[in-house]
Amino acid sequence: MSVLRPFKASDMFKFNNINLDIWTETYGIGFYLSYLSRWPDLCCVQEAPSGRMMSYGTSPQRPLYTTHTHTRPYTVLGKAEGMGPEWHGHVTALTVAPEYRRLGLARKMMNLLELVSDEIYKGFFVDLYVRCANKVAIEMYEGMGYSVYRRVREYYGSLGVGKGGRDEEDAFDMRKPLSRDPNRRSVRPNGRDMIVSAHDVS
């Protein structure tokens, strides 16, 4: 439950309660402006009734808005990309402000993204990147039917918090096949062992 409205450039002044969280990256202004200048109709904000920003997201999947069921705070930045059987929905980021966690928001948001990628964009799969160290998130995605497709070396800049080492800067590329891929060709069982460098993915 929240107010769902379009994301505006000036929302960058308000997203600190979401972005100060360790798992949420604050990108340069160009990042947000580039999403807004391409898919403004797919960028939205979730606000608590008090006006406090709970989450924002962009995703190029148009009908996000027709089914406003994801009425919770999350951040999703997504796009549709790839050619042929690689055509898929990509979740660039998904995060929930700490105070609005455990409300089932992430799951709802992902359901929606999958629905849209499946029915509207006719993608073969949905994929997302997550820090190898973010165990909580990985488990959550696995619970939703995602599996690791490959490990991407040094995808994230160093977190600088010590012990985690590789796990903190490497990412798992996690995928979930959609109805167009009934034979599950877009996933594989040994994904954790498939290592690629950050240059090989874009």
Add this chain to the structure above:
Amino acid sequence: MSTAALERQIRPIYDALDTGSNKSALVTCNKLLKKYPRNELIKALKALALVRSQKVEEALILCDEVLEVKPTSDATLTAMMHVLRGLGRHKDMVKMFEEAYKQQPLNEELGAQTFFANVRAGQWKSAQLVATRMNKQFQDDRYLYWTIICTVLQAEEPGTQPEMRNILYRLAQRLMVSSPTPSYINAERFHLHLSILLKLNLVDDAHKLLDSQVGKNICATNLSCNELRREVWKLKGLVKEEGEQAKNLITEKNDRNWLEFLSLLDGTFVELTGGEVAPSEEALEAARTNVQETKELLLRVVEKDGPKDRSGLLALLELEKRTRVHGLSDDKTRLVCLLKEYFEKIGDKACCYEDLKPYIELGSDELAQWTSFLDAVSTSFSTGKELRRLINVYKLQRYNLSEITLEAETTRATLYTEKYIEALKLGVDLPTTELQPADDLVLLAASSYVSLWKLTNDDGYLYTATALLEYALTKSKQSFLTRLMLIRIYRLLGAPAQALEHYRALPIKQVQNDTLSHFVLSRSSTFSLAATGDLTFATECLESTQIYLSNSQETGDFIIRAFTSEKYSQIPEFIIFEDRLENSLQRDLVKMEHLRMRLAHENMNSDIIDMELIELKFIFDRVHHDNRDTAILSDYQPRSSPNFNEQTLLFNTFEGFGFLRTMLKVYIRALQQGSDLDDTVEEKLLIGDRPKQRVDLASGVTLRDRLIVQPEEDLEELTQDEALLVEFASALADWLEVYHDYTRPPPAIVLAEASKQTELKTGHPLKGIEITSANGNGHKKDEESPAFVEPPEVVTSFFEDIKARFDEVKDANSPVEALHLAAVAQEAFLILIIETLRFKNQTVVKQNKLGTLVASIKTIRTNAISNLKDISTDLVKRGESEGTSEARKAFVEECSGIINAGIDHDFVLNIAKKETDARKKVLEGFGKGINRICANYTSS
């Protein structure tokens, strides 16, 4: 030689520029220019290399040469675009592309570039003309829409008069109608069309547009258009219809957007919103029926959603609240019942407190019921859910406390602390990257200690709060809320190094530098040791301002991208964003802090004075926006008390527009008197474009008029001692003005000197300056030198007064007040130096017969130095006392409460050591810094 061969030779220049090897680019350019001395592309590239090597004067000469020949080649234009951007000459860029487009009117790309150059310069009127021309020439609807949005943007410029604005909107509307394709073929064009109709208040037309099938489809899939639709429906009085639509979305489509619930509720009370004092019985009856229906609908939602979604439950609360407002409620117990139900179902979620806040401002009977309900909730917990429930109870109880008493608050602080320690058990197995479920308890405890400090003025409570919060950070390393509280408290305690350490541990990047740097940079010159050569804070200031550079370099590109991708809804938003960041209050507050640090660090000379003067004058003309985020701080204080943010502001005040205005006036006035640059000289020496002129200033008001007024409400944002400083600076400027004006060399001489300097540097004199019979300083004066007047008392007694104020506070518990006084005294002294630098030159003094004045200034300076030295000695002494084991012991003793609660004594001792060391460092450093400044300016 063939073009291909030339291209091959030019290639390495591009490579060098791309890799940032400007030097090697220059060498290649020079080599090639020997062979092809008239090649415009090589010249343009050389200019670019020069700009990038900060050799602006030389770049300017080449730049003008290239512009002279009116280039049209793509490569030259592109290179020049970068040169001109680097120089901030957007207007010249417009001219360059216009010339090129004029020569090749069939070149669509050049047309677009001309258009974009205008967009970059914010010249909407000329952009509109270019787009119109392009539309005629190239027959593309996109250019028509560019024309339309530029017309709208022109209307929205702050300087546009209301009548003109309307004319422009009507023009935009006519153009829209003239389009060969309807606006609804794409949502962005549709959005633009709707927004123009709304501006013209053509609600019926807008409604008609929306009422079509296409219109409905667009609104169903586009939030921005739907936002406008809501507005149109509201303006058209379609509240009932909106409510019906919302009802459908909620029940049929399971829409849980809170906006739909609000629409549903608005529709419920539509009969009563006509504004009549006494609504008719019919209306009341209709409303009662509606309320009943809505209630039933919401109950069904609650039943269907269960605990998965809280919309229905919250909407029931909102319904009850509004029912009461309209006097329709017949059940006095219902609100509390709903609150209880909400708590029972949602009480174990973190959001419960924020959700309920708007509904718990209750009358005494209901408050008693609600409180006793909360009091009865069990305070034991063994699961995360139970813990969150308890935390919500504490927060909700605290919110309604009517007053804070020492005894009860002490009990609460202890309770929160004990529960916190107990609750840590629930999170022992969490990875270090996770937040502890107990965190909110420690935030509550710290809030409580801060309240106790406010109540008693006893810093011991702040020591306890810091030790406790530091402990919490060892358990929950990523808790940014804990860090933000610590930053505030360390500053109150005069331990800036600790505050900075925590600030740096936060992942603050990019635009967050604008919204959050106030946490550590607000009045940071009070803590800066720049005078001793320690540039920590000065560097922090500079780093935080990188984002403004990115904004000016990048945002414009995205505005252009929004034009090319026809995202009309975004263009005004991007412009607003760019403007808010460009003219950010925080940006210029940091600038002021940095200026103060710079003046303390560097030796005063005319270059500093001139440069800073020009920059501050630009800033003075900005219309600022406050983007600072203070809402990010947790606030769990009772509603009867000031919030945590207000409680923990340094010196109980937060610098705002008034503070900035006042300080700018003080410095501009002082620098202007100290400088030889008058407006005519400044105009000639300026390289980039001037910022747009402010339109809200009455004509005929001079800069000086604006500088000498200090409105009362502006001064209220200053501390008592800063106000004294302003008084001192104004009196000093008033006193010295006539001598400055008499002594300042005439513009022609200043320009001749500047030209000479440029020639020495670049081999060319300054352009556009005719050197007349400049003969150094030996100009003749027509008038007698002004008679000596005694300095005003405000000036002569200032340093003694400040020293006396300093003595009052120097032994206070926290050293921040003493530091503040010392900083004010130091600043006043530096302003004195700016104001009197001119009179240090013996020749000037002799020529202008200012001997008596100089003697008088010297007396003031000697007196200032003697007082400053006393302050310096006291600060150093105080610093020494901070670094002792007694100081640490005293700190630890104050924290006995939390040590008893189970926090390790040695841990607290370590915090004590860090805190007292930080204090020692800043006190000693600042003291020594003052001493150094004194020594610097004692010699003459």
